[in-house]
Amino acid sequence: MAYLARFHEALPDGRVRCTLCPRDCRLAPGQAGFCAVRENQGGQIVLLAYGRSTGFAADPIEKKPLNHFLPGSATLSFGTAGCNLGCRFCQNWDISKARLSQRASVAHTAAEVVQLAIAEGCRSVAFTYNDPVIWAEWAIDVAREARRRGLRTVLVTAGYVQPRAREELFADIDAANVDLKGFTERFYAKLTLSHLAPVLDTLAWLAREGRVWVEVTNLLVPGQNDGREETRSLSRWVRDNMGRDVPLHFTAFHPDYKLRDLPRTPVATVTGAREVALAEGLRFVYTGNVRDPGGQTTCCPACGRAVIVRDGYAIRVVGLDGGRCRGCGAVIPGVFDGATASDGARRVLGLR
Numbered sequence: 001m002a003y004l005a006r007f008h009e010a011l012p013d014g015r016v017r018c019t020l021c022p023r024d025c026r027l028a029p030g031q032a033g034f035c036a037v038r039e040n041q042g043g044q045i046v047l048l049a050y051g052r053s054t055g056f057a058a059d060p061i062e063k064k065p066l067n068h069f070l071p072g073s074a075t076l077s078f079g080t081a082g083c084n085l086g087c088r089f090c091q092n093w094d095i096s097k098a099r100l101s102q103r104a105s106v107a108h109t110a111a112e113v114v115q116l117a118i119a120e121g122c123r124s125v126a127f128t129y130n131d132p133v134i135w136a137e138w139a140i141d142v143a144r145e146a147r148r149r150g151l152r153t154v155l156v157t158a159g160y161v162q163p164r165a166r167e168e169l170f171a172d173i174d175a176a177n178v179d180l181k182g183f184t185e186r187f188y189a190k191l192t193l194s195h196l197a198p199v200l201d202t203l204a205w206l207a208r209e210g211r212v213w214v215e216v217t218n219l220l221v222p223g224q225n226d227g228r229e230e231t232r233s234l235s236r237w238v239r240d241n242m243g244r245d246v247p248l249h250f251t252a253f254h255p256d257y258k259l260r261d262l263p264r265t266p267v268a269t270v271t272g273a274r275e276v277a278l279a280e281g282l283r284f285v286y287t288g289n290v291r292d293p294g295g296q297t298t299c300c301p302a303c304g305r306a307v308i309v310r311d312g313y314a315i316r317v318v319g320l321d322g323g324r325c326r327g328c329g330a331v332i333p334g335v336f337d338g339a340t341a342s343d344g345a346r347r348v349l350g351l352r
Contacts, residue, residue, distance in 0.1 A: 003050035005038055005137055007165045016040045020165050021084045021133055022198040035134040036082040049080040049135040051107050056349040058120045059128075060313045060342055064156050065249050065288055067298060068334025069175040069213050070124060071308055072315045072342035075154055076117035076349070079129030080138070085158055086193030087181065088258040089221050092129055110145040117151055120349060123338070124174070128156035136161075136169045143172035152335075155212075159202035160194055166202060175213040175335065177249075178203055182218070182225035183234040191224060191259075200237070207242035213335050215247040217288070220265045220273060222253065228276055235277040235285075244281050245333040250274055251288035271295055284333075302330035313344020 007020040025033035027040035037049040132139040143153040152174040159178040188196040220226040250273040252265035277285040287295035296310040305327040307319035323336040
């Protein structure tokens with residue numbers, strides 16, 4: 001059955017305006033939005049992706065990436081198809097640029113998804129792989145069921161959502177990683193076909209509300225958004241508008257989708273960005289998609305002791321005791337209940 005979506009309004013000319021994201025798509029009968037999963041049917045928007053998944057996996061939570069949220073735990077990860085951004089460098093383009101008809105997908109209920117997470121020993125459910133903003137109603141229903149069953153929920157997103165919709169979207173979310181693609185409007189307009197300001201508004205709102213644990217990721221694309229000054233400006237904005245304890249991840253780009261002519265991000269660029277952010281006063285800055293155990297380890301900002309050692313997705317909790325440094329007792333910001341070691345194994349799953 002077609003699922004009637006929320007977040008839309010009728011227009012006098014017979015079209016329907018989607019109010020979910022800043023694209024403000026105005027859809028004629030039979031027309032789908034930029035995301036390809038929200039379609040005008042009979043004067044109402046139908047969410048084609050509701051109850052659909054292109055696959056499940058039990059991922060390490062650090063893959064989201066989240067370093068200060070239930071470290072060492074597994075999260076049941078899934079997504080659908082489509083996206084409301086047009087990133088030329090997309091690292092998941094086979095999912096985000098696909099249509100549901102092009103991707104094998106299976107129908108299931110929120111209760112079935114949560115039960116799979118419980119059966120696989122996952123402590124959370126993660127909405128990821130493509131941006132869950134475009135299938136908000138489905139994410140909301142799974143999150144509500146997860147909370148009812150005692151599981152946490154994680155939203156991995158670019159943060160491109162309207163203020164009127166994000167309150168409901170994040171209402172039952174426990175943690176989020178927001179992908180801050182760059183820090184110039186030129187980058188956003190040219191390489192993501194979107195705009196920077198709505199993303200910054202979402203990040204500032206999340207920090208101000210304080211109900212969701214938030215971490216931020218910046219993928220460094222060579223020659224596009226990897227300059228020291230842009231990194232410095234981004235780091236200062238996070239510090240001044242979100243706080244110096246918000247974990248910031250700098251990750252390496254690999255050639256993909258429509259930017260296959262660019263080189264991989266040099267390790268020195270990623271580690272250099274981390275140094276810039278630390279110099280700007282951020283206390284927890286990490287590197288990703290490169291081999292850099294030192295840049296992936298969590299250290300106590302008070303005494304410098306390593307409290308969580310990471311080498312890729314191999315996790316060792318060595319100096320953390322109930323969210324405090326075992327050496328000096330300083331509080332390490334995050335959600336650390338039941339932190340444990342992990343080998344980072346990934347399991348691809350199916351509903352059964």
